Structure formats: C-alpha cells, structure tokens
Amino acid sequence: GPGVYAEFEAHSGTPRGFVFGTGWARARPFFLERADQFRAAPPPEIESGDYTRAFDEVREFGRALSATRTADQTHLAFWWKEFCDSSMNRLARHLVAAEGLDLWAATRLFALIDAGIFDGYVSVFENKFHFNHWRPYTAIRWAENDGNPATAAEPDWDNTHHHTYAFPSYPSAHGTVCAAAMTLFARVFGDDYTFTMTTPEVERAGPMSPRVKMDPPERSFTSFSSAAKECALSRVYLGIHFRYDAEAGNELGRRIAEHAWHRFLVPQASASTIR
Template sequence: MKTKFLLLTLFMVLLGFTYACKEESLLDEPEGFKQYSNQVILDWNLAAFEAMGGASYEHSLLAARINAMVHIAMHDALNAIASRYQTYALTEKNKDADPIAAAVSAAYEVLVASFPAQKAMLDGRLAESLAQVAEGKPKTDGIALGKKAAQVILTQRQNDGALADPIGPIEPSTVPGVYQAVPPFNFVFAPQWKTMQPFGLQKPEQFRMEAFPALSSAAYTTAFNEVKTIGQKNSSTRSAEQTGIAKFWYEFSEIGWNRVTRTVAKDRKLGLLNSARLFALVNIALVDAYTAGWDAKFHHNFWRPYTAIRSAENDGNPNTTADAQWEPSEVTPPVQDFPSTHSALGNAAASVLAGVLGDKVTFTMSSPTGIAPFQSRTFTSFSQAANENAESRVLAGIHFRFSCEKGQELGNKIGKWVLENTLKANN
C-alpha cells in the first residue's frame, strides 16, 4: 500500500543529495554580507502572514502568490547588491546599497500595495527594521533599491487575474466520478487559478498527470475502501496518533511549509542572501504547485471521497459499498480531488529544501491545527515530513491515496524544475 510513498522518499533523498552537493559551496555568504543574520527575512515572512490575516485568512492561493512576490522582491534587492545568483525580475545593480534597508523595503512595498488596510502595522514593522541601519547614503540607496525590486514584481503580476472572485459555480451532475459540492460548501474555489500565470513553470499544464484509476479498477477499490474506513469521522481503525497527524497538517500548506523554512533557516543559521533565496525558491514552488494542481483538478474534475462513498451504488463497481451517512474526519475543501494539491505543495517545498540543504535535516515544529499531545512533531528529513503531510489527507478522509501519490509526484517535478531553472548561481 505504501510502496509508492517509499519510492517517493528515495527519489527525494537522491534529489536532495544531488542538489545539496551543488549548493553546499554557495551557503557561505558573499563578502560584505557575512556580518548580517537572516532575522529580517524571518521577520518579514511573518509580517506577510500577519498582513494576510494570520491563521484566519481563507484565500490560500492568493496568499501563496503574495508570499512568492515578497520573497522574490527581497531576493532581487539583495542580489542586486551581491550579484551571486540570477535575478528574477530586477536588473538594476547597486553594490553600495545597505542590504537590510533594501530587503525590508522590498518586502514592505509588496505588502503595502497588496494590503493597504494593513499600512499602519506595516509602517511600524518597517520602522523597527530600518532603525537598525545607520543613516546615510547606503541606507537611502538601499530603500530606493528595495522599492524598485518590489515595483518590478508588482508590475509583472498586476494583470494576472489573481484578484478575481474566487467563488465559482458547480454544474450539477449525476455521472459517477464527476465532482460535486461537498457540505458545508456549495461552490468550487478559485476556478481562475487553473490558468494562472506560473512564477517558475512554463505553463500550468506542464506536468499534468494522466487520469485517475477507473472506477471499476482494483486500484480504485483499494483506495475507496481505505479512505472509507480510516478517513471516516470517529473511525474505529484510525489511531490517536493518526488523528493527530490528520489535524497537524490540516492548515494551509503554504503556512506550514513557510514555518518549516523559517525553522530550518534559523536552526542552520543561514545568512541573509541565502535565506532570501531559499524563501523565494520555496514560495515559487508552492504557488506553482497550486497552479499546476488546479489545472489538473479542473481538467480531471474527479469526485471527493464524500460523494464517492455516499453514491457508491452507482459507480459500477461491485466491490464498493455505499454509506449514505458517511462523513470525513475533517472538512473537505471546496475543490476537486485529483490530484491532492496539499501533497503537491508539500513535496514541492520539500524538494527545494532538500535540494538546497540536503534531505537529512532534523527539525521540530508545532502546528496551530494540532491537538494534544501531537501539537509538535519532529522529523529527520524533509521527505519524511512531506510523506506524512500527504498521508494526512487520507487520514482526514478528504483524498484518495492515489490522489496524494500523484500530488507528491507533481510536487517533486515542480521542485526539481524550480531548482534547475530559477535563481541559479552565476558562473
């Protein structure tokens, strides 16, 4: 049952080793940057989270987009001073600009443009960050450079359609396998995202996977019966720890994997530029995983376990049995099942992290959706965390296992592509 998860782990271990070998020599900061910590990168990653509304925000795809813009702007501003990596959008250079002033000004300008109602909070954060920089031309140049880095990425994304109404209608259907709304929602979320302009990929459908298993197949039967049993609300076969895992990873993926990135960047004491690049790569991979996932979800338009289990008498499979009262352990998100984008985001981020730092990195983190005694969990590798992240969706009763496996495969491809084609080291 879990053979594919083990193969995915092995793939990520090999991926992490290959890229970590390439990246290891780059983790030293450039001359002129070694005196700085990465604290402002961590601070403004959290400032972005706060500006979005914290744990209460609801538009996860838009949040991932803004996170990518913030960290691209910070990276480009810093890289304009050190010029170690390829730039994403900003072409201007100024080796005399102050790095702290440049980085925080870039983040501030993206966030205040995106959330003008949060200006007072962001003004305070900016003042705190800039207070540590001595007055003078380097500070002035740094502020100007950060503003330019922000404006370039804001201009690039201003007409991408991300701000369209995310509530979409669902066409009723009685065809087995076709997606239908799952209570408490009566809509499909953010249909415009299926054609969103990617940040790193060439096009949304670049890695679109083949179709889900046929409803009459043994693979579908196995996945159906598994999620029906272990993913059911108050399941008698799901252990207390498995319930804890389902809840631990239930928060939006971009929230959890930015927390992972903050944790390891701090634990590993990464420098300013390398932290900026790492956050930019992770967030590019995360937002593109949403886009590629939405493309595939809307293309395949596959039903969720809730609908499949309640309507099994019509699926043409004699080995599946309907349960008209079945409910999942956790609330089902209002979008199609195949593939699991939660799994895609986890593997996309984990592939980038493993590529830069190596896979075998031990870290501990907590989750606001976790329950006692499982609010905090320790992992010995990024691939282990990504596998548990994907597993959680089956345990929660909201995805078939084959959707999680395909999501993980998609995430691995996205992470690898981003590493090979974005913010590469200058020769």
C-alpha cells in the first residue's frame, strides 16, 4: 500500500525477496540498553503537505538527469557515499595527529566513535523495520496510487545513484551514524572546528559497482554539525532518501551520541587524587 516499503530487485541488485539489515536490531549494542531505546517520530502522512514537499524535492534534485541539482550538490552526493565506518575513522586518525592526542585520549576517541557508529546502525535499522517506509524510487514511480492528488507519478524515474538499497528508507542510516560520530567529535573538540575531509574514490552505484575517483577528493567544513547535515542531505541528492529521512537520522544519531557521551568512557580522577 502507499508508504510501505517494496523491493525492486533489478534496481537493488539483490535476489528477489532479499532485504538487507534485518539482523542489526538483534545485535547487542555497546552504549544503548536496547535496540528500540530511541524511537524516531513517525514520517509524514502520505497525504500531507510535508510529504508532498519532500516528494517534489527528491524527485527533482535526486533524479538521474537533473536540471535543478547543482554541480556541487552532485559532487557531495557521491563524495559522502563512502560508508561512515571508513570515513569517520579516517577523520579520527587525522584529528588525533592534528591535535597531538596522547594514547589514552586517542584510544577513548576511537572507542567512542566506533561504538557510536555501531549503536547507530543497531538503532536505525530497528527504526527502519518498525516504520517500513518506502523509498523515493518506489514512491515516485507509484505515485498515481498513493492517495495524494498533489503528487505526480513518473513510471520511468531513476535516481542519481542508479541504485536503491534493499531496506526501508526511514530514518536514514547514513544520516544517523554520521551524526552520531560528528556529535562525539564535537564533544571532544568543540563543534565550531574547521577541518577538511578526504574521500579519494567511491562506488558509482551499489556495493561492488565500479569505483570512480572524486574530483576534488576534499571537502571542508567549519563545524562538525554542518558536516553531519551535509552528509544526511547528500542522500536526497543521490535520490535514495526523502529530506525527512535525513533529518530524522541526524536527530537519532545526536541522541545516541549524547547518551553515550554522558554515561560511558567518562574520564575518572587519577589514582593520585583518590583518597
């Protein structure tokens, strides 16, 4: 029915009936007490104005040949494609060296970031299968039957990515885990921090597709929060997420990171000060 996730095996490159990520919600998290500890608010109703605006945005900005999407938006769409467990660890290595962190501080940073990313995946996939929300690829092609008179179907619509991941859309996993990592970086170094990230190359479409070099390979930011927002919105420009997926993912990632920061791996008084 309208709004419900449906697979397109030809577009996802997976066998009929295959859905990725169902096991994540059964994984044991590091910081969270349980997978459903943080529940995102529901996505907009299909008949609502919020849904219509998000639908129109991804249809135009995320289409394969878009006259609306800028060259920079196309660049960032692909540049952010790398899985966050790779890109965030590369950034962590850069920050450890740039700030001269000692062994203890560096170890703590990597533990926070990687456990935060892991818990982000646990939480977001639990949310995804709870809401079971459809992808833009499905929504735009099937809009004639969605019950919303303000949406227009395009049966041949394709996205920038030429690929749709084989799992539900809401919230964005990329937006979640990137925000979890960036929020923890902000807690360690302060949010207003100027830095440059490097992504040398990415897969052109889905997993194991041919790789393309990024030109340029660098993007610069003035805060960790602005980087998290750009990361999440990159999925709109790829045409694989609605804006509300991205925003809900960012919020979920922030909640996970704040929970971790205040409760785990908190520095203790040194032995010399204990009485």
